[in-house]
Amino acid sequence: MECKQCGNSLPENAKFCPECGAPVPTDDVVEETPSAKEKVEVVEEVIEEGQTTEAEEPVQDVVEEVEETEEDTIIQEEPVESEEENAREEEWYYVKESQSAGPFTLEQMIERIRDAQIKEETLVWKAGMADWQKLKDTELKEYLPTPDVKPEGDQWYFVDANNKQNGPYTVEQMKGLIQAHQIYGNTFVWKTGMADWKRLKDTELASYVMPEAPKQESAHQTFTKKPIHISERSIGLSIVLSIVTCSIYYYYWLYTLARDVNECCRAQNKSGPGEPGIVVLLSLITCGLYGIYFYWKAGKVLSELEFDNGYRVSDNSIIMLVLPFLGLGIISMAICQSTLNDICRYGNE
Incomplete structure (x- = not known):
């Protein structure tokens, strides 16, 4: 015999499939006992042969006995089947x-x-x-076991400097950690009910944070920043003119670079690399050595500029210092001019 659901071979008299657990259908036909059949055949033979009235009484007794036996068999088998079905349902x-x-x-x-x-x-x-x-x-x-009951009150967690989660802590414990300077206003904290981690200063624990002493501003921060008034210049055209004019335009270009760098520094109350005329004069006297110093100084002061819109200038001072020693001083000028063009585009936004 095979299971109708999974096709697995079933052992004899199996009630459920051992593989998938499907119930095995059974026939509810109740067969008559051989003794009952024999008694009925005997009664039918007696009636057909037409025996005497004296013989009919025992025959009638036999028929009644057969009927009672069949009824008892049916009555006894019904509750047995019901018990088996209930047992199956509870398996x-x-x-x-x-x-x-x-x-x-x-x-x-x-x-x-x-x-x-x-x-x-x-x-x-x-x-x-x-x-x-x-x-x-x-x-x-x-x-199923009931879940553990959570303790009353808020349970707080925080992330320390090593990105390790600590907790849970009560509000009083968190207050003690704040006073002991183990957690601060910028520490990320979380408790049950919060959608995500927040900085401590943005939660109800902020009232326990001690106010920080105001930082002393540097001298240049006391001045108001001014807009930078410089103009963009074509790098390619400047290189071509420097070559065509046998470096005459090169020194004019150096003058304008020094002028624009000084303008950026004055707008933010910083010291520049030097006056444009002095930069050109010293470069001629030193056969270009002072020009190399100017490239390095210009790259350094431009990288220190600060802009309210978050724009930052990359520090190219080392590259601008090395290139002239390789005979590529004009490339250092191109890098400086590119930085000034970017400040002109993005620094005043």
Whole structure:
């Protein structure tokens, strides 16, 4: 015999498939006992042969005895079938390591729930269910252990300097940590009910944070920043003119670079690399050595500029210092001019 659901071979007199747990249909036909059939045949033969009235009485007794026997058989078998069906309905199966385990009585299932052998996500099945279901979706859910009751009051957690989560702590404990300077206003904290981590200063714990002493501003911060008035210049055209004019335009270009760098520094109350005329004169006298110093100084002061819109200038001072020693001083001028063009575009936004 094979299971109609999974096709697995069934042992003799099996009630459920050991592989999938499906019930095996049984026939409800009650066969008559051989003794009852023999008695009926005897009665029919006696009637056909037309025996005497004296013989009819024992024959009638035999018929009544047969009927009573059949009724007793039916009455006795009905409750037995009902008990078997009820037992089948109470037999449970569950999935363990991708295999069907069972059958188990309700008491056995309760014991396994209490021993954590089966949990709320375990698939279970019994006769009468259309398909396997999670234990938490069946009547067995009432036997699941109740979750631990959380302690009263807020339970706080925080992330320390090593990105390690610490907690839980009560409000009073968090207050003590704040006063001990172990956590600060910028420390990320969280408690149950919060959608995400927040800085401590943005939560109700902010009232316990001690106000910080105001920082002393540097001298240049006391002045108001002014807009930078410089113009963009074509780098390619400047290089071509420097070559065509045999470096005459090169020194004019150096003059304009020094002028624009000084303008950027004055707008933010910083010291520049020097007056444009002096830069050109010293470069001629030193055969270009002072020009190399100018490239390095210009790259350094431009990288220290600060802009309210968050724009930052990269520090190219080292590159601008090295290139002239490789005979590429004009490239250092191009880098300086590119930085000034970017300040002109983005620094005043």
